[in-house]
Amino acid sequence: MxxxxxxxxxxxxxxxxxxxxxxxxxxxxxxxxxxxxxxxxxxxxxxxxxxxxxxxxxxxxxxxxxxIPTMALDPEKPLLLLDGGLGTTLEDNFGVKFSHQTPLWSGHLLISDPPTLLGAQTAFAAAGSDVILTATYQASFAGFARTPRIDDNSHGGNNGIGYARDEAAEYMNSAIEIARSAFIQAGKRNGGLLALSLGAYGATMSPSTEYSGAYDPEMSDWQGLYKFHYERIMTFVHDKLDWSRISFVAFETLPVVREVRAVRETMKTLGDPSGLRPRYWVSCVFPNQDLKLPDGTTVEELVKELLSPGLPLPYAIGINCTKLSLMRPLIRKFEDAVASISPDYTPRLVIYPDGANNFVYDTTLQQWLPKDNEGGSLDKPGSGSELQSAKTGNKPWGEEMYELVTEVQERGAWPGLLVGGCCKAGPDDIALLRRKLDEAAGASR
Structure with a gap:
């Protein structure tokens, strides 16, 4: 390819x-x-x-x-453009096929095909992304252990089945250097930031459950989830050179409020911001029309957990992997909750909804399927499928996102925004959003 x-x-x-x-x-x-x-x-x-x-x-x-030169882009810019859906871009633009044999999803290319992974991330950098997220969203030691080997090496007593912990750590850390190189390949030697993508625990399960929050019994409290997140993030912290290249840690697609506590406790263990702890954001998934997390937590309850005192405050909070049609009411709820709960500290807002349009994702079949005429989340009786979808509309996704961003900026409730796309939002979508944002910035000068 x-x-x-x-x-x-x-x-x-x-x-x-x-x-x-x-x-x-x-x-x-x-x-x-x-x-x-x-x-x-x-x-x-x-x-x-x-x-x-x-x-x-x-x-x-x-x-x-x-x-690779030190990235000169200021992470404190009032508006930063993220990339889009890496896994779906690999499928749609690069012909990659995922299945139950690839539980790491886009992270599988860290093993099987780094050049193609770099090609996809370079496409986002060339489209105008300020921030590239690493291909580690579904990466975990358990996921690498479940991944059938593509070589003949038997390592660590695995008898050729799966990858041992030291191998997994090598592959996970390689994602940082590949993401950095995307900016160079796109001709942006001094113009990009990296976010370490760390998905919810449910994203590492098979089938994935980040849209339902149906976790294993040992993850029924925040302490169990803390152990998972701490173990994984320390894989990156231990490589000081790679860790120093990270501008943000992105805890993504969290479906249960106890996991918010777990990731904040995890960041607390990393030391002060001038040392090991970079800026971090927490984004949650809202797959249902009730505007609640899958565990039933309201936005107000979520914001209380996100901004409660005693733990490191997130640089940004927000929403990802959610239908674009739900973003406006959700953002309003976030704004109201932050204003009433945290008058002394307002984080930035991070939003990167799906660009799925006429498709929904079946996490059991691991396929994107056409949705019904009414749209929204689907549930096939008896199938065990967990499906989520995005908005359909006549306007291109990039234009709708631009209008949403403009509305949020005009209200002035946030000190800054990080915006981008999730599943089915590809480089062309990000390029259109970049162009609209740049045109507006030029017109305002």
């Missing part, structure tokens, strides 16, 4: 050379392994190198790492 990354190296060895960039002699994918690169690549790639690691994590080689 041809993508932006492969095109960059056409005439210098093609796909095989690209894979040599990404694969070490021992077969482990690692972005920094440059031991077997044709010398022409060194001549062609006009970015500086540095020798800042004495040894690479994959022990088979020594390496020199591509030094």
């Amino acid at each position: 041809t993508n932006v990354f492969v095109n960059h190296f056409l005439g210098i060895g093609g796909v095989s050379s690209v894979r040599k960039v990404l694969e070490g002699g021992c077969g482990k994918i690692r972005w920094c392994q440059w031991h077997d690169i044709p010398s022409a690549i060194d001549q062609h790639w006009d970015y500086p190198f540095r020798h800042e690691r004495s040894k690479i994590r994959a022990p088979c080689v020594q390496s020199r790492c591509l030094a």
Whole structure:
């Protein structure tokens, strides 16, 4: 499959050379392994190198790492544009197929096809995204253990079935370097920020349950969820170089209020903001018409948990993976709740709804299916399916999002906005939203 990354190296060895960039002699994918690169690549790639690691994590080689310039974009800008739905973009634009054999969903490409993953993220960077989220939304040690191996290596007593914890940690951390490289491939050497995508616990289950909140019994309290989130985030914290590249931690698609407490407790353990703790946001999913979380929590109750004293306050709070048609009433509820509950601190608002239009996602079949004429969330009797959908309408998604953003900005209830798309919002949608935002900014000067 041809993508932006492969095109960059056409005439210098093609796909095989690209894979040599990404694969070490021992077969482990690692972005920094440059031991077997044709010398022409060194001549062609006009970015500086540095020798800042004495040894690479994959022990088979020594390496020199591509030094990607420090991102200069200000994370405190009043409006930041996120990317869109990575997994659905891989399906729709890059021909990737997901199934029960790929429980990591987009994260599976960290193992199977990093160049294609980079191509998808580069498409969002080229479309104008200020922030790229890493391909780690569904990543977990359990998910890697359930993933059938694509090599012949038996590691850590796994007898060739699944990936061991140290391998999983390597792959998860590689997502950060791949996301950073997307800005470079898009020609934005000094213009992008990274968000570490950490989905809800339900996103790591099989089938996923982030739209229902139907969690395992051991996750019935916040302490169990805290253990899960703490263990996962420490995988990234332990790699100080990769961790330093993160501008935001994104806890996404949370369906139950106790998980909000769990992620805030997790951030508390990371130290003060000048040390290990970057800015973080919490976004929740509202799949039903009642404007409540799947566990029945109201927006007011949610905001109380998000902004209660005694724990690190989130940089932003909001909504993702939710129908665009529900965003206006939900945002109003968030604004009212923040004004009444937290007069001394107002976070930013983060919103990235679905762009699914005429489709709904069946988490049991793991397929996007046409929805009924009435739209909304569907439930097939007896199927066990959990379905969620987005708005249909005559206007393009990017135009509807622009109108929504304009309305929110005019009310002036938030110090800043982070806006983007979730499932089925692709690079073209983000590009249209970018263009509308830039046109409005130019007209106001």
